[in-house]
Amino acid sequence: MLETVKYLIGSTGPAGYGSKSTAEQVTENCRHLRSITAIITGATSGIGAETARVLAKRGARLVLPARSPKAAEDAKARIVSEFPDSEIVVMVLDLSSLNSVRNFVAEFLSLNLPLNLLINNAGKFSHQHAISEDGIEMTFATNYLGHFLLTKLLLKKMVQTAKMTGVQGRIVNVSSNIHGSFSGDVIRYIWLITRNKSHYDATRAYAFSKLANVLHANELAERLKQMEANVIVNCVHPGIVRTRLTRDREGLITDVVFFLASRFLKTISQAAATTCYVASHPRLVNVTGKYFADCNEALPSKLGSNSTEAARLWSISEIMVSRDFKAVFDSFNAFD
Numbered sequence: 001m002l003e004t005v006k007y008l009i010g011s012t013g014p015a016g017y018g019s020k021s022t023a024e025q026v027t028e029n030c031r032h033l034r035s036i037t038a039i040i041t042g043a044t045s046g047i048g049a050e051t052a053r054v055l056a057k058r059g060a061r062l063v064l065p066a067r068s069p070k071a072a073e074d075a076k077a078r079i080v081s082e083f084p085d086s087e088i089v090v091m092v093l094d095l096s097s098l099n100s101v102r103n104f105v106a107e108f109l110s111l112n113l114p115l116n117l118l119i120n121n122a123g124k125f126s127h128q129h130a131i132s133e134d135g136i137e138m139t140f141a142t143n144y145l146g147h148f149l150l151t152k153l154l155l156k157k158m159v160q161t162a163k164m165t166g167v168q169g170r171i172v173n174v175s176s177n178i179h180g181s182f183s184g185d186v187i188r189y190i191w192l193i194t195r196n197k198s199h200y201d202a203t204r205a206y207a208f209s210k211l212a213n214v215l216h217a218n219e220l221a222e223r224l225k226q227m228e229a230n231v232i233v234n235c236v237h238p239g240i241v242r243t244r245l246t247r248d249r250e251g252l253i254t255d256v257v258f259f260l261a262s263r264f265l266k267t268i269s270q271a272a273a274t275t276c277y278v279a280s281h282p283r284l285v286n287v288t289g290k291y292f293a294d295c296n297e298a299l300p301s302k303l304g305s306n307s308t309e310a311a312r313l314w315s316i317s318e319i320m321v322s323r324d325f326k327a328v329f330d331s332f333n334a335f336d
């Protein structure tokens with residue numbers, strides 16, 4: 001109850017920010033952003049677009065990959081019209097396709113740009129069951145597996161950049177508090193929704209993909225520590241805001257739900273604040289493997305904190321992106 005009141009009045013936590021802080025406020029003193037290069041996925045709309053706008057305002061060089069070149073150009077044009085000096089590269093990336101992720105990374109690496117910041121923000125809520133071109137359930141493929149491969153393929157560049165510049169690299173996974181609603185066996189669930197349409201529930205699949213984002217950040221943080229890499233990774237819940245995420249469910253019922261929940265909704269600028277805070281605030285140097293909400297450290301779900309599940313998900317993901325799908329299906333068959 002107290003937490004709800006604090007949220008509604010926007011009271012600030014130990015970080016000095018709260019639910020009503022905006023992305024511009026939390027980056028006000030981040031002058032170091034002038035020297036960084038950031039990749040932000042899903043910057044064509046919603047939270048990612050505002051994150052990109054504010055980081056551009058603070059002087060960061062941006063790489064904005066999107067599945068539609070036109071949407072990416074439009075996103076760039078909007079930012080450049082407001083900040084004409086901003087340096088923005090747009091590229092093609094469809095996160096639901098492992099091939100597209102590989103092509104994007106090859107193209108990005110050919111540009112010889114540094115990489116200080118990776119914001120894994122893109123996401124979808126898929127009302128209908130669908131299978132990606134790689135044969136994997138679409139929500140999981142887009143929200144998690146594409147970002148898993150993207151991060152894996154960019155990690156060497158991030159570690160090198162951090163070494164050369166002395167600036168700590170940062171990775172931010174945009175998750176959601178809804179991850180806490182998922183219970184069950186992580187690996188078995190991927191298999192069930194990939195194999196069998198009748199097991200698909202859109203909200204559960206979305207919650208599961210957001211849990212995977214949390215487990216990914218936790219396991220990656222451990223691996224980066226072992227590698228002694230000067231790169232941190234954290235996860236955020238942006239808060240609830242009306243964006244195109246619900247595009248599959250537009251209509252009167254959605255309008256009514258958002259109307260009833262309106263007191264709890266954030267503005268886009270407030271929803272981008274936690275991402276921008278975790279991506280840039282000097283206070284978070286060396287802070288890794290944590291979960292943030294309303295710009296303050298928070299607790300993920302019990303399953304989200306489970307290091308054994310994080311390691312299991314990592315192992316199966318390595319196999320899923322390894323082009324050797326037979327091995328994946330053989331391991332899944334253990335559940336049949």
Ligand SMILES: NC(=O)c1ccc[n+]([C@@H]2O[C@H](COP(=O)([O-])OP(=O)(O)OC[C@H]3O[C@@H](n4cnc5c(N)ncnc54)[C@H](OP(=O)(O)O)[C@@H]3O)[C@@H](O)[C@H]2O)c1
Binds near residue numbers: 044046241
């Ligand atoms: N809105 C909320 O209340 C809320 C709450 C908690 C967490 N989140 C998380 O916040 C993140 C941003 O969501 P949002 O609310 O800003 O939604 P949004 O307005 O729908 O933005 C989603 C972005 O992801 C991109 N995207 C979707 N599928 C993609 C694919 N296959 N490949 C590349 N990009 C793809 C979209 O690009 P296109 O232009 O191509 O569609 C768009 O730029 C998501 O991870 C979401 O899960 C949102």
